[in-house]
Amino acid sequence: SQQGEEDPQALSIQEGENATMNCSYKTSINNLQWYRQNSGRGLVHLILIRSNEREKHSGRLRVTLDTSKKSSSLLITASRAADTASYFCATDGVNNAGNMLTFGGGTRLMVKP
Amino acid sequence: DVKVTQSSRYLVKRTGEKVFLECVQDMDHENMFWYRQDPGLGLRLIYFSYDVKMKEKGDIPEGYSVSREKKERFSLILESASTNQTSMYLCASSMRGGNTEAFFGQGTRLTVV
Numbered sequence: 001s002q003q004g005e006e007d008p009q010a011l012s013i014q015e016g017e018n019a020t021m022n023c024s025y026k027t028s029i030n031n032l033q034w035y036r037q038n039s040g041r042g043l044v045h046l047i048l049i050r051s052n053e054r055e056k057h058s059g060r061l062r063v064t065l066d067t068s069k070k071s072s073s074l075l076i077t078a079s080r081a082a083d084t085a086s087y088f089c090a091t092d093g094v095n096n097a098g099n100m101l102t103f104g105g106g107t108r109l110m111v112k113p
Numbered sequence: 114d115v116k117v118t119q120s121s122r123y124l125v126k127r128t129g130e131k132v133f134l135e136c137v138q139d140m141d142h143e144n145m146f147w148y149r150q151d152p153g154l155g156l157r158l159i160y161f162s163y164d165v166k167m168k169e170k171g172d173i174p175e176g177y178s179v180s181r182e183k184k185e186r187f188s189l190i191l192e193s194a195s196t197n198q199t200s201m202y203l204c205a206s207s208m209r210g211g212n213t214e215a216f217f218g219q220g221t222r223l224t225v226v
Contacts, residue, residue: 088156102172
C-alpha cells in the first residue's frame with residue numbers, strides 16, 4: 001500500500017519561478033525524506049526531516065512537515081531548467097520492520113528555460 | 114564515492130525464464146531494498162533485507178524471491194518471468210538505525226516478452 005501521495009502529479013513552471021510539491025501520508029512516521037529522479041535513472045536523496053522538526057532548509061530547498069495533518073511540502077526556489085526531474089517523498093514509518101522506506105507516486109516537474 | 118551497482122541497465126527476457134537481478138553496495142550497509150517502479154504507481158517495495166540471510170516481504174512480493182548470502186549483495190529472483198513483471202527495478206541500501214538516507218542504484222529496465 002502506498003504510504004505517501006504527492007500532489008500535483010505534474011507541474012510545469014518557468015525558470016526562476018518557485019515550485020511547490022506536497023506529500024500526504026497515512027501513518028505515524030520517524031522521518032520523511034524527499035528524493036529526486038532524473039529520467040530513467042536511480043533516485044538521489046535531497047533532504048530528510050525528522051518527525052519532531054517542522055521546517056528544514058538545504059540550499060534552494062525548503063521542506064516543511066505537519067505531523068498533525070500528516071503532510072509535507074517541498075519548495076524549490078528560483079528554479080532552473082536543471083531542476084527538471086521527478087520528485088518523491090518517502091516515509092520511514094514508526095511501525096516499520098527495520099527502516100523500510102515507503103514512497104509516493106511522485107511529482108514530475110518541468111522547468112522551462 | 115558511495116555506490117550501489119545493479120548488474121544490468123537493460124534486460125530482455127522471455128516469459129517463463131528464471132531471472133536474476135543483482136545488486137551490490139560498497140558502503141557496508143545493513144539494509145537493502147528492491148523496488149519496482151511503474152508509471153503512475155511510484156515505487157513499490159518488493160522485498161527488504163536488514164541483515165545477511167534476513168528478509169521481509171514488502172507490498173508486492175508475489176512472483177519474486179530474494180537472496181542475501183553476503184552483506185554487500187542482494188539478489189532479486191523472478192522464478193518464472195511474466196509480461197506483467199516488465200518494469201524498472203531499483204535497488205537501494207541504507208544504514209541500520211533511524212533517520213538515515215537510502216542510496217539507489219541506477220535501475221534495471223526489465224522487459225519480459
